[in-house]
Amino acid sequence: MATRGSIASSPQISTKSAIQSVPMKIKRMDLEARTLPPAQKATLLAKLREYKSDLNVLKREAKKILASNDPFSARDELLNPGLVGRHLGPGLDQRDRLMMATDRMNQTGERIKESRRQLNETEEVGVNILQDLQLQHQTLLHTQHTVGSCKPSVTNVCKFCF
Numbered sequence: 001m002a003t004r005g006s007i008a009s010s011p012q013i014s015t016k017s018a019i020q021s022v023p024m025k026i027k028r029m030d031l032e033a034r035t036l037p038p039a040q041k042a043t044l045l046a047k048l049r050e051y052k053s054d055l056n057v058l059k060r061e062a063k064k065i066l067a068s069n070d071p072f073s074a075r076d077e078l079l080n081p082g083l084v085g086r087h088l089g090p091g092l093d094q095r096d097r098l099m100m101a102t103d104r105m106n107q108t109g110e111r112i113k114e115s116r117r118q119l120n121e122t123e124e125v126g127v128n129i130l131q132d133l134q135l136q137h138q139t140l141l142h143t144q145h146t147v148g149s150c151k152p153s154v155t156n157v158c159k160f161c162f
Helices: 004-034 038-069 073-079 094-161
Strands: none
Touching: 004 038
């Protein structure tokens, strides 16, 4: 038989995981929308801005609802803002603090790795764009030179014909 706490925690867990997964999906949609033609891109980017604002509203509402279900959350938030959701007793010893600090460092390290990955991807896209622009520039210069060298010949032919 399920206890009252396990019934309440299941929707909370699914809500938290759903809310955490949405920003990455919005980011992917944003990247895809930016590759589309300008007419489609403008409408999709406007929709994505709406989605982002809706997500922020939902996050705030979910936080309020989850906090109202937890009698310790307000007290914990006031006493230990960095430890909200971790109901540790008054006997928080050095080992527990060290474990929490290690967890936070690992999470920060993962965020840094993800940021570096995104930075490398962005840099690669920028390099590709610059290469394409350089190629287009060379093509334009070659075309301009070709047209410039043909101009005297066309002028002579026009004089000869008329």
